[in-house]
Structures are given as structure tokens and as C-alpha cells.
Amino acid sequence: MTDHVSSVQQDEQQYDFFLYGTLCVPAVLAKVLGHKCKNITFQDALLPGYTRHKVKNEMYPAVIDKARTDQLLKDNPPNANEVNTRGTYVKGLSYADVHALDMFEGEEYSRLRLPLQTLSQPANIQELPTELVNPTAREGPAFKSSSVEDEPVDAEKKDMVEGWVYVWAGSLERLVPQIWQFEAFIRAKASEWNDLPEEWFISLPPDGELQPPAIEREGLQGEEEEIEDGDQSKLKGRTAEGFEEFGKGMLKHWAFRPGYVNLNHGSYGSPPRHVLNYMRDLSEEIESCPDLFLRRTYLPLLNETRQKVADIIGAEQGEVVLVPNTTHGVFNVLQNIKWDEGDIIVIYSTTYGAVAQMAKHFADVLPISLHIVSLTFPCTHAEILTATEDVLAQYNKVAIPNYTGQSRAEGKDGNHQRVRAVLCDVLASMPGVLYPWEKVVTLCKKYGALSIIDGAHAIGQIPLDVKKADCDFFVSNCHKWLMAHRGAALLYVPTHNQYLMRTSIPTSAGYESSKYPTPGGVRCWDWASQYEWTGTQNWTPLFSVLSAIEFRKSIGGEQRIMDYCQSLATEGGKRLKKKWGPLTSIMDTKPPSLSVAMVNLSLPHIPAPNDAADQVKQLCYFEEGMYEANCFAACYVHGGKWWVRFSAQVWNDLSDFEYVGKVLEKLCLEIKNGKYLEQKSVKPVSDVPKQDK
Structure with a gap:
């Protein structure tokens, strides 16, 4: 409610x-x-x-x-x-x-x-x-x-x-x-x-003999149990021998302005001072002798960075390259695939805005089409998988792998259309929920479709093993949960799929044409080497991944960080649910399967916006109100109602949820009473930046 x-x-x-x-x-x-x-x-x-x-x-x-x-x-x-x-x-x-x-x-x-x-x-x-x-x-x-x-x-x-x-x-x-x-x-x-x-x-039985009926939305979090309060004792990894205690004491490692309560790490990331200092030192080294760095020094650093992120996701160095961001990486994949007439790209209604628009662009300029799987959360992983397989089975035959173990999409008899690729999130952005992405990959294999996995929020938030998952393509931002500086991301393409990726974006000097070979000798085509130099750029954000990984080890390592952030999101969600009452819901299933280090709650009091323009006005009011209160969490509309996504990080504790929750409840009541309509200036819908972080 x-x-x-x-x-x-x-x-x-x-x-x-x-x-x-x-x-x-x-x-x-x-x-x-x-x-x-x-x-x-x-x-x-x-x-x-x-x-x-x-x-x-x-x-x-x-x-x-x-x-x-x-x-x-x-x-x-x-x-x-x-x-x-x-x-x-x-x-x-x-x-x-x-x-x-x-x-x-x-x-x-x-x-x-x-x-x-x-x-x-x-x-x-x-x-x-x-x-x-x-x-x-x-x-x-x-x-x-x-x-x-x-x-x-x-x-x-x-x-x-x-x-x-x-x-x-x-x-x-x-x-x-x-x-x-x-x-x-x-x-x-x-x-x-x-x-x-x-x-x-x-007649009616005596009091106590009547039982409320079961909720029809079986499998989703109900309200029949007593509302739990967030419990600090349940925060895993808060303390660890030989390491600093997580919580507000960690703020000294970040450059936030005094008193800023940041519960929106998931949108843009927040690099620690250790990373900022590394970038500053590296920048000075580059400027001390640009030719030396850009002709000699940078390449060993690039390969070291590729190896470090490959280790984290369970890949080989030759299967990983660095790109500016996930959107860039997904475009690189879609641009390289040789699409045939009748091909279908499958995305979801929660696919990141820029990526969804990108898929529409390809469907606009090529003889292919787009199928959007509509989902309203909370829904179970089983429901997501059923909805996905329904689409795959509608168009594709069950695939038969060839001698390499790979298979190709084939349309059903009499149907020239076939699902060529499924673009699935590991964790969606808005709402911030975990998808059963590994099982979606399995379904893609079953029907011969390529699996393109958008892991923008994945690395640093959950353990990853892309080899085990056996996805065809995987992209993830290192500047979000891994704590590198923005923007830095990785693109993983397993060796057996690299023949599909003919060029980097933009095409680099490392490209080799079969039609117009480079004069003066035969140069072997290599996928990864094309990303070694795609033009002059600032390498410091990409190489900041090294210092981010180093910092994470110094505060207890990947598992401790993940344990704390996930348990804090869980307990913080409970704390606000207790505060806002049983009529506010946590976007999750029972048992929980959607929340990791991001937890989503429906906002109290506030009615649904009347239209897109009204939604922009209300969102602007939320954002300005949080700026004024020196805090932030991401508010969004999903399924016809307002939600908020909290991103938990090592500098947060339960009191941060209480503070931002108090600010949001006040803003909700003001919006309900129409105060947001008094804003002096609100951008028209057409002028609002197209972000969905």
C-alpha cells in the first residue's frame, strides 16, 4: 500500500x-x-x-x-x-x-x-x-x-x-x-x-476460530508475520579480527562532504580516497613523461588490470578487455553480431534504459525485431524463468549442439523468426533486484539463443563465475560495487565466441581486415589486442581498478564486504518497514531471492503520479528534498507506485536508513498534500536527462 x-x-x-x-x-x-x-x-x-x-x-x-x-x-x-x-x-x-x-x-x-x-x-x-x-x-x-x-x-x-x-x-x-x-x-x-x-x-464461529485466508500472491513476501525490526547484531562482517569495524568509522576513507548520508552507491559508485590518491599519483606520472607512459608503461598496467578482474569473475585474461562502461560494452556486442532477417532480441521491461533504447535502435535499422518480456516486481525467479522460456519456446526449436558443443537458434517450422539473443541483467537497476541470470543462460542454450549478460551491478556485489555460468557475453561496471573510479568496466567474451567480435568500438589500429590486409606482412587477427588502443584517452579510471582491489583486500576482502553490505541492506529494509508500518512492503519473495546489497521498499502515503509529467515533478521534489537534507537514495515508479532503492555500503549503518527514511516520509506526505506542485521550476519531460541508474 x-x-x-x-x-x-x-x-x-x-x-x-x-x-x-x-x-x-x-x-x-x-x-x-x-x-x-x-x-x-x-x-x-x-x-x-x-x-x-x-x-x-x-x-x-x-x-x-x-x-x-x-x-x-x-x-x-x-x-x-x-x-x-x-x-x-x-x-x-x-x-x-x-x-x-x-x-x-x-x-x-x-x-x-x-x-x-x-x-x-x-x-x-x-x-x-x-x-x-x-x-x-x-x-x-x-x-x-x-x-x-x-x-x-x-x-x-x-x-x-x-x-x-x-x-x-x-x-x-x-x-x-x-x-x-x-x-x-x-x-x-x-x-x-x-x-x-x-x-x-x-452465524459466525466464536472469535479466534476464524482464520484470515492465505494471500493469493503465494511466493511473495506477505505481511502475516510480525514485522521484524532491523537488528544490528545480524550484520555479518561488521567486525573482523585485524580489520577496521564497518559503519560510520569507515567514512574517513571517502571524500564525502560532512554529514552526507549516501545510500545510493549503486548509481555512480564512490571510490575511496585510496583510489583517488592512486589516480592523482598516476596522473602526475603520466604527465611527467607522456611519451614514456603511453608508448611503454601503460600496456603492462592494462594487462595486469585485465588479469585482476578476470580472476574475480572466473575468466582468463585473454577473454577480458576494459571498456568505459557497461552500456558501451553491450553496444560493442550488439554492433558486432551479424544479424539476419527474422532475428529477435529479447529484453525485459526492467532492462536498463539506455540498453533498452539501444536494442530498439538495432531493431529500427536492421530487419530484426524486439520482444520485451513484461515483469512487475516483486515476482519469483520461477515466474521470470517461465516468462522467458515462454518467449523462447514461442519462436525457437529446442537446439541441438554441434560438434563444438555450441548451438544456433532455429525458428519453428513455418516461422522465419527466431530469438537470436536474450539480454538479461544480473541485477536490474530500477528496481534493484537479482535476476536468475545463470538459469536464463541455461534456457538460452536450450533454444540456441545467445546470452548477453548485463552485470552492471554485479562485480563487487555478488560472487561471479562466468565460466560456470557459460554465458556468451558478460559486461560489468567496476566503478560501482568494486569501488574503482568512474568510468571503468569489463567486457568478457569466451574464446569460442571471439570470432563474432570483429572490431572494437570504435575500430582501432589493432583491427585486421581480411579484404584489405595490412601492407608489409601478415598480421594475425586478435580480439583482445584491438582494445589496447582505441584512441587517446585517460587511462587512470581504468587502472584505478588495481587500487580498488588493493583497498578492498586491506579492509577484509571480497567476502567480508559482500556479507556486510547484503546483511545491512536486509536489516535496513526491516528497520524502515517497522518504522513505516505493515502497509509498506519490501520488494522481495519469501524466502528472499531478490535483494542483495540493494533493498527496495514501497514509499508510504504517496499516491501514484497522474502521468509522466506529474512523475517528473514528484521525482524532482524528492531529489531536491534529499539534496537539502544532505542525503540520497534512488526513488522510482514501478508497477504504478513509488519505490525507493537503498544501496548499502561499508560506510553505512542502520541509523542511515532511519535518517533517510524520515526524510523520505516527510517528502511523501508533502507530495500527497500537493506541495510539490508549488515548485518554481521543473524541467519538461522532454528535457529530463534519460538516466535510469
């Missing part, structure tokens, strides 16, 4: 809700709440300014406001009198009841407080009129259910109240573009409601 109950005396406070779906049936509500509803009153009611719609491929409804209704029904927008929703107004719910309702409704809805019009007097569970016991009784002329929805609402009437409403926060593409009037809704649900056992309507 994007809002939560904020009350110190949670057990004593009572809440009121407008229910417009299955929960209109008091017996169903009782089953969800787990008690007899004896302290709750019910009233026939109307929600003005909102329309009910069927969720596609489901038998439950959603409501949206007039603005979103106009977008959904753009070809036939309703008039003002049609924008009302009939339902039931309930009063007297406890904090635990609210928790149970949020469990039942799931992650697709935001809870908002909205004005309502009551249509009947309140009645308790023992004295309910027939039409409130079973909403199907509200059908027909006697109750004028649809005509009530079609009447304009007078906001000045004394029967106007306020209540919490579960409003659809997901994509409009998931809703049927037609208003689901109350009569049509209850007719659709009549068989389900009429089949309920009679005792559901006339």
Missing part, C-alpha cells in the same frame, strides 16, 4: 473503509478479518468521482479516479454523472483489521482517504438488512443500483463522510476499458456469493 495508518495508539484507534468488491459481503469480510465483526457497522454508500472496472483475466474489480478513467476510456469518456461507484461503508475497524485488509488486497492497490456519500443508516452485524447481508439483493428497480451510481453527488449533503478506499495503482493496461456498473458487477459475482454456505450469513 502507498499509505499507512499513523497512530501512536494503534490498538485504540478505529478506522472506516469503503468496500466495493468481494468484501461487500459481510461474511467474506469476517473471514478476512478473522472475527465476527461485532463492533463494526455497515452502510450502503457511494464513492463519487471514481469508476469501477474489471481487472483483465480476473474476477475482481478496481476503482480509478476521473482523470485515469478519461485515459482508459479516451475514445468514449464518461460524463460527470457516470463517475460514481456503489459499495459498502464500514466503520469500527481496528489496526489489525487494516493489516488484514492490506494483506487481502495485495500490492496492486493504494489506500487513499476519500469523500463518500452514505445511502442508508448504519447497522451492526446482528441487524443487517438483506441488501447489506448479500449485495445481490441490491439488484433491481427497488434499489436502483445503477441509477444511484448515475446520479450526481452533492458534496454539501449532510450524509457525506470520509473513508479509506483501495484505489488501483497498477497500469491501466490491466483494466478492461469499460465501466463495471454495480448491477453488472453483482450479477457477475452472484453465483459465487449465492454458493456461500448459509451459515456464513446467519
Whole structure:
């Protein structure tokens, strides 16, 4: 949910809700709440300014406001009198009841407080009129259910109240573009409601015997367990014999301004002073005699750097080259592949923005196409793999490896299209979640597709073994989690695939043409040597990888760093979940499989933005507010709601999560109240830098 109950005396406070779906049936509500509803009153009611719609491929409804209704029904927008929703107004719910309702409704809805019009007097569970016991009784002329929805609402009437409403926060593409009037809704649900056992309507078991139903989104983190608080004692690697303690004491190794709380290491990386000093010294060495360095000294350093990163990812030096960043490396791969007509590139809806646009570019200029696998997180690794294999199996035959053990994509009989390559993240950027990338590679082998792995967030955050994974191409940024200076990245191409990579980007002096061989002798073509000199450049960021690896060893090594960052992200997420209440969710599965050193939480209070322009305004307000508070974490919209991604690093501790969480909650409330609209200057959508870090 994007809002939560904020009350110190949670057990004593009572809440009121407008229910417009299955929960209109008091017996169903009782089953969800787990008690007899004896302290709750019910009233026939109307929600003005909102329309009910069927969720596609489901038998439950959603409501949206007039603005979103106009977008959904753009070809036939309703008039003002049609924008009302009939339902039931309930009063007297406890904090635990609210928790149970949020469990039942799931992650697709935001809870908002909205004005309502009551249509009947309140009645308790023992004295309910027939039409409130079973909403199907509200059908027909006697109750004028649809005509009530079609009447304009007078906001000045004394029967106007306020209540919490579960409003659809997901994509409009998931809703049927037609208003689901109350009569049509209850007719659709009549068989389900009429089949309920009679005792559901006339009697209820004693308190304690009713159990809330299981959450339908099985496999995702639920709220049925007590909300854990972040526990400092569970931080792995915080202390280690012979090494400094991780936490705020490590800040002396970084050049952050005083008091800056950086929970966004994942976007651009943050090199320690050790790396900055190394680069400064190296730069002075270069400038002391540029010819000596650029003609003699640089190449041994380049090969040493390649060997060091190759060791970390489980590769050979001859299979690894250095490039400026992951985007550059992925482009190098896509540019070199000889695409054939009918080839398909598969990406995901969470693929990094620049990489996704890059794939679109190739589909624009070549006779190939793009298939985007749509995912909304949290979802399980099994769901990701199923969605991926569905696409592969749709186009490709199961591949038969040749004598080398490699296979080639082949379209199904009668289909000239085939998936030639799948571009998969190790860890997506926004949201910052772990993909089952190694199993995606296995699926690619099964169907003969090339696996191009975007590991921008991988090296330094998780252990890697690219040989074992057997991917076709792998790219990773060294300036993010490995702590090198930006920008520095590696491109891995196994020996058996290097024939596909005819040139570096840009083409270098190391390129050898088969059509126009270099005069004066035969020079053997070699993939890696082409990257030794792609033009004059500043080598210090690439060579800073050496000092970054050296620094990481000096503070305890790769495993200690990974253990601390991952456990801090986990406990920091729990700490904020406890602070923001059970209505805020951690984007993960159960057991956890998506979070590593980045943890994603839905933001409290804030409704979904109305459109792209509104989203830009809200994001700008978040960013300016965090700059003012001397902190940062990455906020983004996913699945129709606002989330925040926290990147945990060795200089952070749990208090950093508390501070940034407090700042964000304040900003969320201000956005909810419309304060972000008062910003003096917000860039138009077209002028916003196209980043998705």
C-alpha cells in the first residue's frame, strides 16, 4: 500500500473503509478479518468521482479516479454523472483489521482517504438488512443500483463522510476499458456469493476460530508475520579480527562532504580516497613523461588490470578487455553480431534504459525485431524463468549442439523468426533486484539463443563465475560495487565466441581486415589486442581498478564486504518497514531471492503520479528534498507506485536508513498534500536527462 495508518495508539484507534468488491459481503469480510465483526457497522454508500472496472483475466474489480478513467476510456469518456461507484461503508475497524485488509488486497492497490456519500443508516452485524447481508439483493428497480451510481453527488449533503478506499495503482493496461456498473458487477459475482454456505450469513464461529485466508500472491513476501525490526547484531562482517569495524568509522576513507548520508552507491559508485590518491599519483606520472607512459608503461598496467578482474569473475585474461562502461560494452556486442532477417532480441521491461533504447535502435535499422518480456516486481525467479522460456519456446526449436558443443537458434517450422539473443541483467537497476541470470543462460542454450549478460551491478556485489555460468557475453561496471573510479568496466567474451567480435568500438589500429590486409606482412587477427588502443584517452579510471582491489583486500576482502553490505541492506529494509508500518512492503519473495546489497521498499502515503509529467515533478521534489537534507537514495515508479532503492555500503549503518527514511516520509506526505506542485521550476519531460541508474 502507498499509505499507512499513523497512530501512536494503534490498538485504540478505529478506522472506516469503503468496500466495493468481494468484501461487500459481510461474511467474506469476517473471514478476512478473522472475527465476527461485532463492533463494526455497515452502510450502503457511494464513492463519487471514481469508476469501477474489471481487472483483465480476473474476477475482481478496481476503482480509478476521473482523470485515469478519461485515459482508459479516451475514445468514449464518461460524463460527470457516470463517475460514481456503489459499495459498502464500514466503520469500527481496528489496526489489525487494516493489516488484514492490506494483506487481502495485495500490492496492486493504494489506500487513499476519500469523500463518500452514505445511502442508508448504519447497522451492526446482528441487524443487517438483506441488501447489506448479500449485495445481490441490491439488484433491481427497488434499489436502483445503477441509477444511484448515475446520479450526481452533492458534496454539501449532510450524509457525506470520509473513508479509506483501495484505489488501483497498477497500469491501466490491466483494466478492461469499460465501466463495471454495480448491477453488472453483482450479477457477475452472484453465483459465487449465492454458493456461500448459509451459515456464513446467519452465524459466525466464536472469535479466534476464524482464520484470515492465505494471500493469493503465494511466493511473495506477505505481511502475516510480525514485522521484524532491523537488528544490528545480524550484520555479518561488521567486525573482523585485524580489520577496521564497518559503519560510520569507515567514512574517513571517502571524500564525502560532512554529514552526507549516501545510500545510493549503486548509481555512480564512490571510490575511496585510496583510489583517488592512486589516480592523482598516476596522473602526475603520466604527465611527467607522456611519451614514456603511453608508448611503454601503460600496456603492462592494462594487462595486469585485465588479469585482476578476470580472476574475480572466473575468466582468463585473454577473454577480458576494459571498456568505459557497461552500456558501451553491450553496444560493442550488439554492433558486432551479424544479424539476419527474422532475428529477435529479447529484453525485459526492467532492462536498463539506455540498453533498452539501444536494442530498439538495432531493431529500427536492421530487419530484426524486439520482444520485451513484461515483469512487475516483486515476482519469483520461477515466474521470470517461465516468462522467458515462454518467449523462447514461442519462436525457437529446442537446439541441438554441434560438434563444438555450441548451438544456433532455429525458428519453428513455418516461422522465419527466431530469438537470436536474450539480454538479461544480473541485477536490474530500477528496481534493484537479482535476476536468475545463470538459469536464463541455461534456457538460452536450450533454444540456441545467445546470452548477453548485463552485470552492471554485479562485480563487487555478488560472487561471479562466468565460466560456470557459460554465458556468451558478460559486461560489468567496476566503478560501482568494486569501488574503482568512474568510468571503468569489463567486457568478457569466451574464446569460442571471439570470432563474432570483429572490431572494437570504435575500430582501432589493432583491427585486421581480411579484404584489405595490412601492407608489409601478415598480421594475425586478435580480439583482445584491438582494445589496447582505441584512441587517446585517460587511462587512470581504468587502472584505478588495481587500487580498488588493493583497498578492498586491506579492509577484509571480497567476502567480508559482500556479507556486510547484503546483511545491512536486509536489516535496513526491516528497520524502515517497522518504522513505516505493515502497509509498506519490501520488494522481495519469501524466502528472499531478490535483494542483495540493494533493498527496495514501497514509499508510504504517496499516491501514484497522474502521468509522466506529474512523475517528473514528484521525482524532482524528492531529489531536491534529499539534496537539502544532505542525503540520497534512488526513488522510482514501478508497477504504478513509488519505490525507493537503498544501496548499502561499508560506510553505512542502520541509523542511515532511519535518517533517510524520515526524510523520505516527510517528502511523501508533502507530495500527497500537493506541495510539490508549488515548485518554481521543473524541467519538461522532454528535457529530463534519460538516466535510469
